[in-house]
Amino acid sequence: MSIKLITQAWETNFKGNDLLILIALADNASDEGYCFPSWNTIMKKTKIGRSTLSYILKSFEHFNVLERKHRKRENGSNSSNEYIVNILDVNVADYTKFKQALKKKKSDQSSQSELAPTVHKVNYPSSKSELAPSSKSELAIRTVNLEPSKEPSVIEKDKKEILDFWNKLAYELNLSAINRITTKRKSKIKTRIEENQNFINDFQQALENIKSSNFLQGKNNRNWKVDFDWLISNDTNYIKVLEGKYSDKQQSTQTDLSKFGSVSPNQFAIGGANVIDVNVEPQNHFLGASNE
Secondary structure (H helix, E strand, O other), X not given: OOHHHHHHHHOOOXXXXXXXHHHHHHHHXXXXXXXXXXXXXXXXXXXXXXXXXXXXXXXXXXXXXXXXXXXXXXXXXXXXXXXXXXXXXXXXXXHHHHHHHHHHHHHHHHHHHHHOOOOOOEEOOXXXXXXXXXXXXXXXXXXXXOOOOOOOOHHHHHHHHHHHXXXXXXXXXXXXXXXXXXXXXXXXXXXXXXXXXXXXXXXXXXXXXXXXXXXXXXXXXXXXXXOHHXXXXXXXXXXXXXXXXXXXXXXXXXXXXXXXXXXXXXXXXXXXXXXEEOOOOHHHHOXXXXXX
8 A cells, every 4th residue: 555646646636436546556556656456456446347447547548647567377367457556647627538538439339339230251052062061951151260369478478477576575675676677587587487387486475485584675784685686596595585494483593593503403402501402312301300
C-alpha cells in the first residue's frame, strides 16, 4: 500500500468509478507506483464490472495516468498485469470525452457482433462423384488455416517474470532494482534454468527468504546488501538463500556457537565451564554426580 499515491489520487479531479479504480491500484502499489493486481482483485475492491474496468484502464493509459504491461507465466498462460501508477492531474473534460467515445465504440462493436450472423462458406459438391467416399452424406466445409502468431521464447518469458519478481522485492526492501536484462544476465538466467527446471519456483522462494534475513538486507558490519547479480551469479548463492543459510535464526545459531571458539556444533557448555559432547550417553554427565 502506498499512502503517498492514495493521497495523490484523492487530490485529483477524478470521481466515481475512475477514482475508485485509481485508489484500488494505489492501494496495491509501492511508492514508486509498481503493482501487480489481477482484474478480479480490482473488481472485488471496487465492485465494478469487467467492461467498465476495461475502458477506464484504457482511458488511464491514453492519458498516461498509468502504464500497463502484459505478463505471461512459465506455461504461456496470462498472468496479472504489471501497472506503473503515475497519477497525473489530467484535464478531466478531455478525459471524460475520450472515455465516453471509447465506451460508445465498444458498445457499437458489441451490438454489431450480436446482430451479424456467423457465415460459414460451404462448398457444395456439383455431383455425387465429388462426395467424400467415407462420408457421402456430409458436405465438405472449407476451413481457413491461420498462421499462428509468434510467441516469445520460454527464456524471454522467464527473464521478464524473474525481473518482475526481483523488482517487486527490491522496492519493498529498498534493494537495488534492475531496469533491464543485459546479455550477461540473460546468459546467467538461461544457465540457471538449464541446471534446474524448477528454478523459477526456487527463485521465488529464495526471494521470500530474503525477507527474513537482516543480513541480506544490509544489517551487517559491512552494510552489504544482496543484489540480483549476486543471487544468479552461480548455482550456489540462490540455493544457500533458498535453504535458509542467511536467515536470522540460522545466523543467530552460528553466533551463539562462535562463543565457544573451536567447539564443534555437537558440543555445548554447561554453566560456562564443562564442555559436553551431546553424542555421549546423557547419564554419564549429571552435574555433581559421584563416580561411585
